Amino acid sequence: MYRYDEVDARLVRERVEQFRDQTRRFLAGELTEDEFRPLRLMNGLYVQRHAPMLRIAIPYGLLSSAQLRTLADVARRYDRGYGHFTTRQNMQLNWPELAQVPEILAELAEVEMHAIQTSGNCIRNTTTDPYAGVAADEILDPRPWCELIRQWSTFHPEFTFLPRKFKIAVSGSVADRAATQVHDVGLWARRNDEGEIGFTVLVGGGLGRTPMIGEVVRDFLPARHLLTYLDAILRVYNRYGRRDNKYKARIKILVKALTVPGFAAKVEEEWSHLKDGPATLEAGDAERFAGYFSAPAYAKPDASAQEELERTLGAERAFARWFERNVHAQRQAGYYTVTLSLKKTGTPPGDITSEQMEAAADWADRFAHGQLRVSHEQNLLLADIGAGDLFAVWQLAREQGFATPNIGLVTDVICCPGGDFCSLANAKSIPVAEAIQRRLDDLDYLHDLGEISLNMSGCMNACGHHHIGNIGILGVDKNGEEWYQVTLGGSQGNHAALGRVIGPSVARERVPEVVASVLATYVELRHADEAFIDVVRRVGIDPFKEKIYAPHH
Amino acid sequence: MPRIIKDGQLVDDRWIVLRRGELGELPPCADDDDVIVPLDAWLADPAFWSDRPGRCGVWLAPDADLGPAGALVAGLPLLAVDFPVFTDGRGYSIGRLLRERYNFDGELRAIGDVGRDQLQLLWQVGFNAFVIKAGQDVAQSLAGLDCFSEHYQGNYRDPQPLFKRSRPAT
Numbered sequence: 205m206y207r208y209d210e211v212d213a214r215l216v217r218e219r220v221e222q223f224r225d226q227t228r229r230f231l232a233g234e235l236t237e238d239e240f241r242p243l244r245l246m247n248g249l250y251v252q253r254h255a256p257m258l259r260i261a262i263p264y265g266l267l268s269s270a271q272l273r274t275l276a277d278v279a280r281r282y283d284r285g286y287g288h289f290t291t292r293q294n295m296q297l298n299w300p301e302l303a304q305v306p307e308i309l310a311e312l313a314e315v316e317m318h319a320i321q322t323s324g325n326c327i328r329n330t331t332t333d334p335y336a337g338v339a340a341d342e343i344l345d346p347r348p349w350c351e352l353i354r355q356w357s358t359f360h361p362e363f364t365f366l367p368r369k370f371k372i373a374v375s376g377s378v379a380d381r382a383a384t385q386v387h388d389v390g391l392w393a394r395r396n397d398e399g400e401i402g403f404t405v406l407v408g409g410g411l412g413r414t415p416m417i418g419e420v421v422r423d424f425l426p427a428r429h430l431l432t433y434l435d436a437i438l439r440v441y442n443r444y445g446r447r448d449n450k451y452k453a454r455i456k457i458l459v460k461a462l463t464v465p466g467f468a469a470k471v472e473e474e475w476s477h478l479k480d481g482p483a484t485l486e487a488g489d490a491e492r493f494a495g496y497f498s499a500p501a502y503a504k505p506d507a508s509a510q511e512e513l514e515r516t517l518g519a520e521r522a523f524a525r526w527f528e529r530n531v532h533a534q535r536q537a538g539y540y541t542v543t544l545s546l547k548k549t550g551t552p553p554g555d556i557t558s559e560q561m562e563a564a565a566d567w568a569d570r571f572a573h574g575q576l577r578v579s580h581e582q583n584l585l586l587a588d589i590g591a592g593d594l595f596a597v598w599q600l601a602r603e604q605g606f607a608t609p610n611i612g613l614v615t616d617v618i619c620c621p622g623g624d625f626c627s628l629a630n631a632k633s634i635p636v637a638e639a640i641q642r643r644l645d646d647l648d649y650l651h652d653l654g655e656i657s658l659n660m661s662g663c664m665n666a667c668g669h670h671h672i673g674n675i676g677i678l679g680v681d682k683n684g685e686e687w688y689q690v691t692l693g694g695s696q697g698n699h700a701a702l703g704r705v706i707g708p709s710v711a712r713e714r715v716p717e718v719v720a721s722v723l724a725t726y727v728e729l730r731h732a733d734e735a736f737i738d739v740v741r742r743v744g745i746d747p748f749k750e751k752i753y754a755p756h757h
Numbered sequence: 758m759p760r761i762i763k764d765g766q767l768v769d770d771r772w773i774v775l776r777r778g779e780l781g782e783l784p785p786c787a788d789d790d791d792v793i794v795p796l797d798a799w800l801a802d803p804a805f806w807s808d809r810p811g812r813c814g815v816w817l818a819p820d821a822d823l824g825p826a827g828a829l830v831a832g833l834p835l836l837a838v839d840f841p842v843f844t845d846g847r848g849y850s851i852g853r854l855l856r857e858r859y860n861f862d863g864e865l866r867a868i869g870d871v872g873r874d875q876l877q878l879l880w881q882v883g884f885n886a887f888v889i890k891a892g893q894d895v896a897q898s899l900a901g902l903d904c905f906s907e908h909y910q911g912n913y914r915d916p917q918p919l920f921k922r923s924r925p926a927t
Contacts (some may be wrong), residue, residue: 359908
């Protein structure tokens with residue numbers, strides 16, 4: 205993974221000192237609340253229901269074991285011994301003291317971590333595919349490109365005060381696992397007819413209040429032009445994006461107002477001045493960044509380990525079930541990526557204790573070259589596990605409550621912190637997720653249902669990505685009470701789609717029953733092994749609606 | 758005399774910013790005052806402003822259309838960009854365009870809601886003079902110019918991004 209050089213380390217230290225001084229001036233009354241708010245947000249610090257919330261950046265979801273140990277240590281000493289992985293691959297601490305935040309940041313800086321631009325109206329953490337470098341369908345490794353974007357976007361002097369937040373996602377594969385269609389800018393790697401590497405550039409996707417699927421603004425951008433083209437997009441947005449209404453300030457509204465061809469023409473005009481400028485990659489640049497992410501030395505596939513694995517899979521049913529759901533074969537023969545499920549019933553989705561972090565860091569050192577990945581589905585991954593180590597990893601994962609065999613299943617809920625923590629939320633989300641998980645705790649039934657994504661947000665800001673869940677649940681406020689609106693048919697990936705609302709919102713206690721009814725209807729309607737999303741696409745939402753809103757007898 | 762930050766120093770300042778009143782009128786000024794006038798006022802009668810004994814600069818609102826105006830004002834000794842609130846970042850792009858596309862090489866001044874936490878970024882996109890807002894200490898604000906000793910991306914002061922500058926010699 206990318207390791208800081210002296211300059212990276214110095215810049216992060218300087219940011220800590222800058223923020224320490226800003227905090228001091230605020231506490232001394234030299235900065236007003238209005239002046240301090242944008243400054244602290246740009247450093248990931250919110251003021252929440254109980255205490256400040258600090259969002260720590262995990263650039264493109266990549267973590268070293270040393271970093272995870274430090275997060276564990278910080279969470280234990282400055283917080284309550286746990287952290288929360290977000291849908292943008294970052295970590296949130298829910299209970300730090302404002303006055304201690306500079307100290308936390310100083311400790312994080314020691315392991316090349318920070319909270320830079322994890323909030324505020326600036327360019328946020330770039331996200332990508334957790335299977336980067338190991339996926340079979342990879343066109344290019346997205347990580348070097350994410351690192352280039354990280355450097356380009358960090359303290360960008362022109363784009364620090366944008367109309368609204370700005371999120372970039374990069375997919376390097378044929379299958380889009382980075383949700384590029386629901387980001388302000390989505391970059392989707394492809395090769396043109398001449399074999400040249402580049403990106404399809406999507407702009408204006410996003411969830412929130414006005415969910416939209418991104419539009420193709422440039423079908424093929426040669427990769428060497430990435431940064432100057434991003435400069436052109438951001439400049440058009442910075443100058444012309446709406447600033448009079450924060451709900452209409454995302455780039456998607458600008459794209460809509462100008463039309464896609466109109467927006468694209470403005471970007472091209474701006475780019476004509478910037479193209480081939482100093483940020484254009486030259487021979488060797490991309491290779492140098494790729495070198496930061498060089499693959500470990502993979503051993504030749506070990507035939508006896510593979511046989512042993514097959515034998516254990518045949519003998520141990522629980523292990524086989526875990527292998528089926530939580531383990532992915534890599535393109536490197538004999539190696540696997542293991543997902544540690546953070547979706548155990550009874551634990552808020554994405555939450556992880558300090559003890560679990562330390563355990564996972566130890567396994568990363570022992571089995572996975574000291575590296576881990578955070579997925580936007582809020583799980584933790586260990587790549588490059590040899591066939592012969594899988595059984596040991598499973599046993600360890602079980603001891604730590606990480607081995608729920610539910611990755612991709614309906615209980616692998618994507619969920620925001622909701623009304624228990626977040627001051628923006630209209631409704632709680634964590635207890636609702638738990639109630640759904642409890643209702644669906646029959647593993648055989650869950651496995652029979654197969655792949656279904658269930659995403660839940662506690663308000664229309666959509667941190668839980670409910671619009672793109674096959675089943676989406678949104679908390680709404682109805683005369684001071686918490687109600688929930690259900691959508692069906694949303695999906696991420698190559699055919700990203702926004703779910704459709706099935707009808708009036710339902711009371712909290714009815715949500716598990718509604719989900720169960722949706723699933724039962726699916727089972728009735730499916731042909732052979734037809735997936736949930738395919739059934740919804742085939743029959744529409746009406747059959748589900750009828751079932752749920754049928755008069756009770 | 759008010760003090761501002763210019764080219765990294767505290768200096769006395771004699772320029773007067775003319776902002777229109779509620780009825781659209783410009784406040785009165787003496788013939789020999791150095792004034793910074795709204796873009797539209799200057800465009801309406803450039804000769805009037807250049808024939809006065811006092812010097813004349815122009816200030817731009819964040820939504821200024823640089824179209825033909827950019828080239829016209831680029832020969833003036835001073836241009837200012839107004840920041841109605843510091844979170845309105847449009848002026849950063851305007852600064853950069855004035856420097857890089859219209860080759861303006863006079864004084865580029867940030868006015869309005871300008872404080873120390875914005876200074877280094879403003880400097881990087883081409884501003885070299887800063888009128889610090891009321892309530893913040895001008896001398897202490899100087900520190901805001903050098904919070905960071907490096908920058909990743911190219912900017913007006915140094916167009917080369919870090920990844921080009923730190924490239925091992927071939």
